[in-house]
Amino acid sequence: MSKEEILKDLHEGVVEMDEEKVQEAAQRALDEGVEPMDAILDGLVSGISEVGDLFDEGEKFVPEVLMSSEALYAGLDILKPHVDADDLGVEGKVILGVAEGDVHDIGKNLVRLMFDVSGMEIVDLGKDVQNDLFVKRCVEEDGDIIAVSAMMTSTMLAIEDIVDDARKNAPDAKVLCGGAPINEKTAVQEFGADGYANDATEAARVALKLLKE
Numbered sequence: 778m779s780k781e782e783i784l785k786d787l788h789e790g791v792v793e794m795d796e797e798k799v800q801e802a803a804q805r806a807l808d809e810g811v812e813p814m815d816a817i818l819d820g821l822v823s824g825i826s827e828v829g830d831l832f833d834e835g836e837k838f839v840p841e842v843l844m845s846s847e848a849l850y851a852g853l854d855i856l857k858p859h860v861d862a863d864d865l866g867v868e869g870k871v872i873l874g875v876a877e878g879d880v881h882d883i884g885k886n887l888v889r890l891m892f893d894v895s896g897m898e899i900v901d902l903g904k905d906v907q908n909d910l911f912v913k914r915c916v917e918e919d920g921d922i923i924a925v926s927a928m929m930t931s932t933m934l935a936i937e938d939i940v941d942d943a944r945k946n947a948p949d950a951k952v953l954c955g956g957a958p959i960n961e962k963t964a965v966q967e968f969g970a971d972g973y974a975n976d977a978t979e980a981a982r983v984a985l986k987l988l989k990e
């Protein structure tokens with residue numbers, strides 16, 4: 778089976794909410810030597826992006842999107858342990874979580890994966906994290922970076938509060954944020970964050986830059 782066919786199966790498995798198809802394709806990707814990160818990005822993430830478009834068009838509904846994300850996670854579980862450690866030599870501790878009121882954690886988990894393979898230490902607070910917990914845990918854990926994910930226009934507003942809290946109570950920590958409704962301008966100019974990234978690979982790069990500042 779060619780790489781293209783395997784990626785297509787991963788993509789289709791996510792769209793079709795077919796956990797078994799995704800698991801089989803993920804295993805085949807490993808057996809056939811497909812780069813695990815390619816399988817994740819060009820198969821699984823590409824599939825959930827199509828699901829997002831179908832959701833926007835009213836062709837898919839929340840329960841189906843949820844089943845598609847479960848299929849994505851089934852593939853991620855198989856591929857994740859095989860992602861090559863691209864150790865960027867980053868030494869730092871990141872406090873990571875999804876903003877209050879927001880349960881979208883697929884993006885956050887991919888960011889976590891990239892932080893992980895870059896050599897960073899991660900404290901994962903999970904999803905729907907109370908605003909004040911980010912800075913509180915950063916102080917307790919002596920973190921270097923507070924990384925906030927927000928996927929909704931309503932929940933992204935939490936970032937501004939977290940930045941204010943950080944400036945007062947954890948002045949040495951850098952705040953990094955990301956998520957679909959956010960861009961560099963909103964993140965840095967409006968919310969006052971130190972950094973923004975639009976995908977997981979870039980997130981690790983920006984984190985590295987912030988740690989060196």
Ligand code: B12
Binds near residue numbers: 830833839924955973
């Ligand atoms: C999957 C999904 C769900 C799943 C979530 C499952 C899960 N465990 O995550 C379920 C079904 C639960 C869900 C529920 C809802 N959803 Co929804 N959902 C999506 C969907 C289709 C895909 C999101 C996703 O996972 N994308 C794939 C990942 C890989 O991309 P990503 O998250 O953007 O992450 C990347 C980057 O943003 C970046 N990044 C992300 N986080 C961070 C953090 C840092 C620090 C950095 C540097 C970078 C970074 O790197 C990531 C990896 O490359 C989007 C549509 C879309 N097109 O985005 C809607 C979407 C986000 N949902 C939406 C809505 C409205 C809802 C609901 C309110 C629906 C409802 N009526 O109940 C609920 C809300 C629940 C809640 N309170 O949070 C809206 C939000 C609209 C808005 N702008 O406010 C969207 C945009 C759909 C739409 N067009 O209406 N949803």
